[in-house]
Amino acid sequence: MDRGGCQMSGGGGGGGGGDGSGPDRSGMITLEDLESFSEDQLSDSGNGSLEEAGEIMEEDEESDRLLHYWQDVARGHQVEVSQDMAEPIQLLTSNNQGRSPREHIPFTLLTRKEKCGELLYEKRHYEKGHWACITMREDTYEQSICYGFMRIMRYICQQNSLGHYLGMTLPIITVVRTDENQSVISHEITVAYYLPAEHQAQPPQPNDNEIIIEIWPASVVYTRAFTGPTNEVTIINQINAMAELLDCPEVCVNDSFIVAGYTNPAHSNRQNEIWFLERR
Incomplete structure (x- = not known):
């Protein structure tokens, strides 16, 4: 991944809640x-x-x-x-009210590691595909993902060359970069949206010139689910926890990781996954 790019590649690192009855002020809504x-x-x-x-x-x-x-x-x-x-x-x-169902990014499950009936992580294969990406550098990780997601939302919702709603896919992913010790997260992060199947062959172009359409190569990822808010502290903790679970962490990129979000950024009970990319 080079600076400004966000390809899901193993080549090396470079890129409210509540119950529906009212706002949960602790996080953004799902x-x-x-x-x-x-x-x-x-x-x-x-x-x-x-x-x-x-x-x-x-x-x-x-x-x-x-x-x-x-x-x-x-x-x-x-x-x-x-x-x-x-x-x-x-x-x-x-x-999203039943008229335009959300697609999940397709993958092939390769293996699952379990212990005492508990799923520790999965190994998946993702095919090559088109992604809309934007690189942000705000004061905090939460600000970067929220502002990046809102700009991606504009692209999804008519601010594109087709002029109409493109359809939602999950997860929305964030590429984070760290130092080699995996102890510090860079302020520069990339928010990425996988184009729905009907737009993969000919992706609509963004009106926002900072959103880039990229082709990401096929990749193998190791992924583990976690819940709660995503910030610099929780992400570093999740990276370290995942590294301890892997039998051979050296097969993965060690300074670039993906946070996959299935609910809106910064929601207090956000459903997430941490992804490690296998080196190519």
């Missing part, structure tokens, strides 16, 4: 929370009997309330959600 909140609490009637003007007004109000919800939660992470995020948030929410 996609599931957004869907529940918008459907059950943001709609005033939902009976389809309003006139067109009233429906437009209701949609605008819902969009504003979703935006304010994101803004309220994000402040706890020193992240500002700008007004121009209202439309991407609304599009992502509405499209």
